[in-house]
Amino acid sequence: xxxxxxxxxxxxxxxxxxxxxxxxxxxxxxxxxxxxxxxxxxxxxxxxxxxxxxxxxxxxxxxxxxxxxxxxxxxxxxxxxxxxxxxxxxxxxxxxxxxxxxxxxxxxxxxxxxxxxxxxxxxxxxxxxxxxxx
Amino acid sequence: xxxxxxxxxxxxxxxxxxxxxxxxxxxxxxxxxxxxxxxxxxxxxxxxxxxxxxxxxxxxxxxxxxxxxxxxxxxxxxxxxxxxxxxxxxxxxxxxxxxxxxxxxxxxxxxxxxxxxxxxxxxxxxxxxxxxxxxxxxxxxxxxxxxxxxxxxxxxxxxxxxxxxxxxxxxxxxxxxxxxxxxxxxxxxxxxxxxxxxxxxxxxxxxxxxxxxxxxxxxxxxxxxxxxxxxxxxxxxxxxxxxxxxxxxxxxxxxxxxxxxxxxxxxxxxxxxxxxxxxxxxxxxxxxxxxxxxxxxxxxxxxxxxxxxxxxxxxxxxxxxxxxxxxxxxxxxxxxxxxxxxxxxxxxxxxxxxxxxxxxxxxxxxxxxxxxxxxxxxxxxxxxxxxxxxxxxxxxxxxxxxxxxxxxxxxxxxxxxxxxxxxxxxxxxxxxxxxxxxxxxxxxxxxxxxxxxxxxxxxxxxxxxxxxxxxxxxxxxxxxxxxxxxxxxxxxxxxxxxxxxxxxxxxxxxxxxxxxxxxxxxxxxxxxxxxxxxxxxxxxxxxxxxxxxxxxxxxxxxxxxxxxxxxxxxxxxxxxxxxxxxxxxxxxxxxxxxxxxxxxxxxxxxxxxxxxxxxxxxxxxxxxxxxxxxxxxxxxxxxxxxxxxxxxxxxxxxxxxxxxxxxxxx
Numbered sequence: 034x035x036x037x038x039x040x041x042x043x044x045x046x047x048x049x050x051x052x053x054x055x056x057x058x059x060x061x062x063x064x065x066x067x068x069x070x071x072x073x074x075x076x077x078x079x080x081x082x083x084x085x086x087x088x089x090x091x092x093x094x095x096x097x098x099x100x101x102x103x104x105x106x107x108x109x110x111x112x113x114x115x116x117x118x119x120x121x122x123x124x125x126x127x128x129x130x131x132x133x134x135x136x137x138x139x140x141x142x143x144x145x146x147x148x149x150x151x152x153x154x155x156x157x158x159x160x161x162x163x164x165x166x167x
Numbered sequence: 168x169x170x171x172x173x174x175x176x177x178x179x180x181x182x183x184x185x186x187x188x189x190x191x192x193x194x195x196x197x198x199x200x201x202x203x204x205x206x207x208x209x210x211x212x213x214x215x216x217x218x219x220x221x222x223x224x225x226x227x228x229x230x231x232x233x234x235x236x237x238x239x240x241x242x243x244x245x246x247x248x249x250x251x252x253x254x255x256x257x258x259x260x261x262x263x264x265x266x267x268x269x270x271x272x273x274x275x276x277x278x279x280x281x282x283x284x285x286x287x288x289x290x291x292x293x294x295x296x297x298x299x300x301x302x303x304x305x306x307x308x309x310x311x312x313x314x315x316x317x318x319x320x321x322x323x324x325x326x327x328x329x330x331x332x333x334x335x336x337x338x339x340x341x342x343x344x345x346x347x348x349x350x351x352x353x354x355x356x357x358x359x360x361x362x363x364x365x366x367x368x369x370x371x372x373x374x375x376x377x378x379x380x381x382x383x384x385x386x387x388x389x390x391x392x393x394x395x396x397x398x399x400x401x402x403x404x405x406x407x408x409x410x411x412x413x414x415x416x417x418x419x420x421x422x423x424x425x426x427x428x429x430x431x432x433x434x435x436x437x438x439x440x441x442x443x444x445x446x447x448x449x450x451x452x453x454x455x456x457x458x459x460x461x462x463x464x465x466x467x468x469x470x471x472x473x474x475x476x477x478x479x480x481x482x483x484x485x486x487x488x489x490x491x492x493x494x495x496x497x498x499x500x501x502x503x504x505x506x507x508x509x510x511x512x513x514x515x516x517x518x519x520x521x522x523x524x525x526x527x528x529x530x531x532x533x534x535x536x537x538x539x540x541x542x543x544x545x546x547x548x549x550x551x552x553x554x555x556x557x558x559x560x561x562x563x564x565x566x567x568x569x570x571x572x573x574x575x576x577x578x579x580x581x582x583x584x585x586x587x588x589x590x591x592x593x594x595x596x597x598x599x600x601x602x603x604x605x606x607x608x609x610x611x612x613x614x615x616x617x618x619x620x621x622x623x624x625x626x627x628x629x630x631x632x633x634x635x636x637x638x639x640x641x642x643x644x645x646x647x648x649x650x651x652x653x654x655x656x657x658x659x660x661x662x663x664x665x666x667x668x669x670x671x672x673x674x675x676x677x678x679x680x681x682x683x684x685x686x687x688x689x690x691x692x693x694x695x696x697x698x699x700x701x702x703x704x705x706x707x708x709x710x711x712x713x714x715x716x717x718x719x720x721x722x723x724x725x726x727x728x729x730x731x732x733x734x735x736x737x738x739x740x741x742x743x744x745x746x747x748x749x750x751x752x753x754x755x756x757x758x759x760x761x762x763x764x765x766x767x768x769x770x771x772x773x774x775x776x777x778x779x780x781x782x783x784x785x786x787x788x789x790x791x792x793x794x795x796x797x798x799x800x801x802x803x804x805x806x807x808x809x810x811x812x813x814x815x816x817x818x819x820x821x822x823x824x825x826x827x828x829x830x831x832x833x
Contacts, residue, residue: 057608057609057611057612059609059612059616060608060611060612060615063612063615063616063619064615066619067615067619101604130603130604130607130608130611131600131603131604132832133829133830133832134665134667134712134830134832135665135830151607151611152607152610152611152614152647152651155614155615155618156614156615156618156619157618157622
């Protein structure tokens, strides 16, 4: 048991933190549930502003970034991250409902780690792909 | 008057006058000679006989005896022609006369007697009959002779005698008449001989000449004329003949020329006729032209009515961009009056913006039209605006058409304010992009929660419940596909697709595609064969995403409607100017009576609905739109129950890149 606890503690210590940015609350909840099930700590933000606010307080291991957001959109959040010397190496995976070439190109230009289209994949597949960047 | 008369008459006149003058003058000189002679004889007789007289006879008394002495004296003088004889004394009293009644007649101041007394010389004068004096019968004119009676050196009286002229001249007269007659005869003879000479040497040759000239003037140029004479007329005749010959020659030439001219004039007449016919034709044409003109006028009025009532703005400019015509719609849209606009430059009333940027004058499409004659169409996608001098601007589409006369004389600009269309278009674009997000987000949520439920680790759900959730997830999946297809179709139909042309290897693309659908193919144990002819198909510049969509739709259809273990054959064949791509399946095929509708939107063949209920009927419609969009053709061959082959073509030159607002990928 002690061994198990040690492992758990170790696990807790090494538990990764992912910031999920998603404006649709239902989707956000589904993602959070799924990620937590995968033993990842989850921070959430529903808008670009919230995301940037959260990043000021805490640096996650990865950002799960929706692109189409009200207000400051995902690409602008990405740009802010890349322009911030403290955050510029942060892993960012764009997960968008839209697979428009221009958006993908722009995201790639901003050094996005991956660009996944929501509707084409199951949540399990997306989660697996995102976690592979940790 | 004939020449002969002209010559003869003056000659007659001259001879007549000469004869007359010669006769007259000789008569006169003879007469005066006679008078002189008679006078001298008389004087002589007086001088000779005066000795018989005594100065005493001339005293104041007139003794009768003296009368006898005077009578004797008178007799001794005795001249046959004396008609009167008077002796005057110095007191001018007639002391003797043959007419006794005159004796004693006193005539003081008798100037003839005084003259003799004063000069002491005799004289004579001619006198006509003095009817105051008594005459004895008709004796004609007189020669009055006065002579002094000089006795012992003293003039004692004057003798006056009247001599009858007739008696003096008559013998001479008859002689003279004879002379004149002879002279006249000689003149006549001379005349006749002159005449004959003239006739022989002048008149006849002249007549000949005259006759010749008459003949020649009549046109008888062959009339021969000759003369052997060496005189002037002979020369004249020969010269005349030379002239005739020359004339004949020139007339002959003239005739020749005339014949030629006649020939020519006949031709000319022909041409004239032709010309007049042409003239008539031209007149007809002109009349037709007039009718045409009227028609044209009507047409022009109609055109004007159309131009001025049309909803589009219309501006006609000349080659210098000067406005020639502006219709009322253009006036309204450009906020300018026709009076102000016409004559000015189009660039003064409106400027063109492309997006936010002002287009420079030299880059204006209308300049290109004027230069090249190209018809330039600016549509919604070109994102052009007209800006007025006031700063107001509105989105516009327009078409520039060249006006052709002698070269390109101007251009017609027809434009439309597309503010409303632009708004509509923007809202459409917005709808598509928003819906692509908004529609799929909830569907994704459904999918993902279904997924979470199905992943249930705690096994709280029974099999039935899991089955239901699976169906929800499936429907959500179909819904996502349907929404994706609809959005793609909307984008294609909008014509706003972004096309990025890159060289595509069709075989390579097909292989990648087969790999991407490997799961489905394995599920149905299906195989895909690729045949290419020739083995290396050239690269074709295409938008990869678009051609991917087309082939993917055909491939998934082939798989979907083919049985388990079926074979799908893809052929890529190089034809003349294009590549023919075909996908052959061993599926259910297409019923004959439904073939015509196969590419229609939402259409599904009855056997397809039975075999695969969840199809949308949009896939082939999208495929057809895309193929036709790149200038290709699409068709199929099928027998129901025996599979189908779908063909499409790709032109070898491929497609050009085109900037659009949306991509096919949703």
